[in-house]
Amino acid sequence: MPWSSFAWAAALALPAALAQDGDADQPKSPEIAPRMQPDSHNTTHWPTSPLPWGELNFIHTTDTHGWLEGHLNEVNYGADWGDFVSFVQHMRDKADRLKVDLLVVDTGDIVTGNGLSDLTTPQGYESNRLFRNLEYDLLTIGNNDLYNSKVTGQIREDIVTYYDTNYLSSNVKVKINGKDEPIGKPYKHITTKHGLRITAFGFTLQDFKVPKNVTVQGADDIVKEDWFKNATSQPVDLYLLIGHADIGQGCKINGKYKADHNPLICMKDWFRKNKPEVPLQVLGGHSHTRNFSCYDSASSGLESGRYADTVGWLALRDVAPSKTWKGSKTLTNVPTPTKTCKPHQSTSSYSAQKTVHLDRRYLDFNRQTFAYHAIGAKGPDVPAKFDTPFGRHVTKEIQATRRHLNLTAxxxxxxxxxxxxxxxxxxxxxxxxxxxxxxxxxxxxxxxxxxxxxxxxxxxxxxxxxxxxxxxxxxxxxxxxxxxxxxxxxxxxxxxxxxxxxxxxxxxxxxxxxxxxxxCNSHSLGLSTNPYAGDPQQNVLTNDARDLDNDKRNPGHVTKDDFGDCSDRKSADCGDDTRHIARVENYxxxxxxxxxxxxxxxxxxxxxxxxxxxxxxxxxxxxxxxxxxxxxxxxxxxxxxxxxxxxxxxxxxxxxxxxxxx
Known part of the structure; x- marks a missing residue:
């Protein structure tokens, strides 16, 4: 894809560029890397539990809304997009060493909510260029990317054209020169490095104030399309549905904007009914939560937060056919997923014909988390070797853009x-x-x-x-x-x-x-009196048998999903990579x-x-x-x-x- 040549060209040019910008004379530690945005703050908490790896693994982002500089006054999420670029490159290298596959996916809403994206005309004029420094394998579009035709046009020019066939939009069309045109490709057949055959689709919710120049098709219309019939006639090992829609909803909804169904989930139901022999994975967004849903023993859904506060991790085992799989048959020296999905309620008559072993993790968006999982760093500081040349370059681009837009004032x-x-x-x-x-x-x-x-x-x-x-x-x-x-x-x-x-x-x-x-209590802040008692669905971002010292934890996400409840102190099935003190978020x-x-x-x-x-x-x-x-x-x-x-x-x-x- 186009990123690779650009990234390496930029990385090779870095020594001269860095010397020219005045940093050459600055003292640099040979071992410790500084925080990436000068005005950000590092967390003092490190994960202590390595990620599980399967034959197929996902890094997932959604609803970034332009937060590419990170959360400058929130230590849990202080990394910037350059740190994330470094993390992804290390994880790709690790996947290659393990001889397994890794796909990096984003599920939309890349503008509206941060000055980097919003202080230009149109929105995204600067932030799109920064966002695309990441090598995504698949992407789709969100509702906030569609409200303004000029914003959508900028995304089409900067993002859709750049990622080309990796940008999927199976049910969204925009009016271009008087004609309804797909914003991206309707689907993509992928054969991974190690021989796994995947057919991927991208679906966007209907329940928003859809502009007149935008058409969002429903599931009933999609299944009648010739391209869809062709896409589903090919031999495949996994169906992958990425989408800007809530993974926890049912197919039928009573929407705020009068939508009657969730296209992403309705399409999931269609595949489970008509293709039950093929495992299916859903990656969603829009609801701004951390969530994981079990559908049946061969299908599940993951959603990964908002505003660059979360990186979702998902590992799948037993999805690759033994005859065509070219990767590792048995993984050693890393954990492997052992969980299986059981639907929490019977919603359909179909039954899965395969059992997938899997596990998920919600990573806090900070340098310590990234360095721990990418290179095994354990603190107290992030080693300089974590930062790749291109990651540093992206960080400098962000810093320069923030100054240009006066965001640092x-x-x-x-x-x-x-x-x-x-x-x-x-x-x-x-x-x-x-x-x-x-x-x-x-x-x-x-x-x-x-x-x-x-x-x-x-x-x-x-x-x-x-x-x-x-x-x-x-x-x-x-x-x-x-x-x-x-x-x-x-x-x-x-x-x-x-x-x-x-x-x-x-x-x-x-x-x-x-x-x-x-x-109002004495502090007027809703911290849970029992640090493990939280809202039944989602609290803000507390550590695990990974770190149970309450006094050392920051308030943050405490997630409950279909695999575990992080408000339960004894739970070994908590999905939060770093545990936090529960904070009420429902006033x-x-x-x-x-x-x-x-x-x-x-x-x-x-x-x-x-x-x-x-x-x-x-x-x-x-x-x-x-x-x-x-x-x-x-x-x-x-x-x-x-x-x-x-x-x-x-x-x-x-x-x-x-x-x-x-």
Whole structure:
């Protein structure tokens, strides 16, 4: 594929390039590698359990959303894309030494949610170039990659064309020059290095606000296509379904956007019914969780987190036919998968004709984790030999791009961390408490003393805000949508007292002014009192019989899937590669919030109603006002991306030192 020649050419050119950029005179340790982004922070926790290896192994990413620089103030996920490039190359080399196969797969949503992807026009103009430095064997497209035709066009130019036949999109078409065209290839036949025959497909969910220029086909239509009939008529050892869709759903759904089925899972069901003799593997995405689902003894699904916080690992044994397999017959000196899948409920009449042994692992996205599994490093520091020349090159590209986009500019020092769902609504550590303060301080016009009611969509906040240096990049991560503030002037206050509640009712949400049940604890942060008692589905990212010292663990993902429950201290079947302290992530909040400024409940007669432009239609409908009455409240350059930046400049610039939190 095109990556190889590019990668090696870049790597060979590195000595001269590095000398030219001024690093040649800097002292370098002969043994220890520095962290890759200068403003990131390394975790102090190392995995202690090696990965299982099978005949066929997968490295899986999904929903990266432009987070290629890593999580700079979160030690669990401090690696950048260059570190990941180094990791993947080491793992490919290891697979070759073991004489087994390794496929690297991504299942979509590579934009929206980080300044690297979002601060260019179109989104992805810079980040796509960085993303494609990784040698992916298969990829597919996500819903966020499809909302804007220019963004989709950029992905088509930068990613689809680059990866060519490796980019699969079996059920998505986009309108090009007036004609519906597949965004990628509908399927791919693969014969691996060691002779395993795989037919792969890529499916995207239907349950999103599909743009007019996009068509997402359903499963019933796909199975009628001539190309599909041809693809499924070939001899094969494994069917591989990669997709941007929830692996834990059933085929039939009652979707938020009126979709009635999940194409990825419906296609899985079709294959298990019509091809039960062939093992099948699903790699999914979209729901932003770590998850593994057993379907039957020869089929399962894996999903691998979000925002470059997780690398999914999956090892399969007993999938390769003994007559055609050219790889290792028996693996030594590495663990091999011993688990088998049993469906947790009977959902169909078919029965598998083969049993696959398998296991999964969810890796934290940090250098220690990568170095441990790639080269056997055990600390306390990451050896310099972990970093490949090309990985270092990618890291420097990311750093240069961040500077170019001004993402590294510090706006202030966040004095504490603020959470979307790990602290009760209206508590000091809840992020919407901060949002209200910031809106009140920054959303004003020339008449700052005027009475105003500011409305805000809480789902415009995409991520927690962590204690420590607060940069332009952090602001773009927390509040990435560029909505302009609009307003209706001099509206009778009596008419708008229930406006926020009426808006929330449209979303079947509780009102902002209603009394919320949860009380603020002493820390206002939902850490589980029992570190092994968590939400039955998914908590944030605690170590294993891999490290049971509570005091040394960071809050983080505590995953429950069909193979094990990481909240169970005694479980040997936990999928989290590094265990963490469970943190509650299910505190609710209203869909819309409101901020009252200069309003005296007994005296105020009229107010200005201020809102992001995305809310305009609903506000006008409820108040029965005309579009012509709406005006810009501030200059259009001041958007929902800007209010936290302005607040940080004024409120968080008093600290001479700035420390990060947990």
């Amino acid at each position: 510090e706006l202030g020092c966040a004095p504490q961390s603020y959470y979307i769902a790990s602290s009760p609504y209206k508590c000091p550590n809840n992020i919407y408490t901060l949002v209200k303060s910031a809106l009140k301080t920054t959303v004003n016009n020339k008449n700052a003393s005027s009475a105003r009611l500011i409305l805000f969509n809480t789902y415009g906040i995409r991520y927690d805000l962590y204690q420590g240096p607060f940069t332009v990049g952090d602001a773009e991560t927390v509040s990435p949508y560029p909505d302009v503030f609009r307003y209706l002037a001099n509206i009778p206050y009596e008419k708008v007292k229930t406006l926020e509640c009426d808006l929330n009712k449209l979303k079947k949400s509780s009102c902002d002014d209603e009394k919320w049940k949860e009380k 609710k909040h209203p869909y819309y919030l409101q901020v009252k400024v200069n309003i005296d409940e007994g005296m105020t007669k009229t107010v200005d109603v201020v809102f992001p432009d995305a809310m305009e239609t609903d506000v006008l409908d409820i108040l029965k006002r005309k579009k012509e009455e709406v005006k810009d409240y501030k200059d259009k350059s001041f958007t929902t991306r800007e209010f936290l930046k302005e607040y940080a400049k004024s409120a968080w610039n008093k600290n001479s030192t700035c420390k990060i939190g947990q």
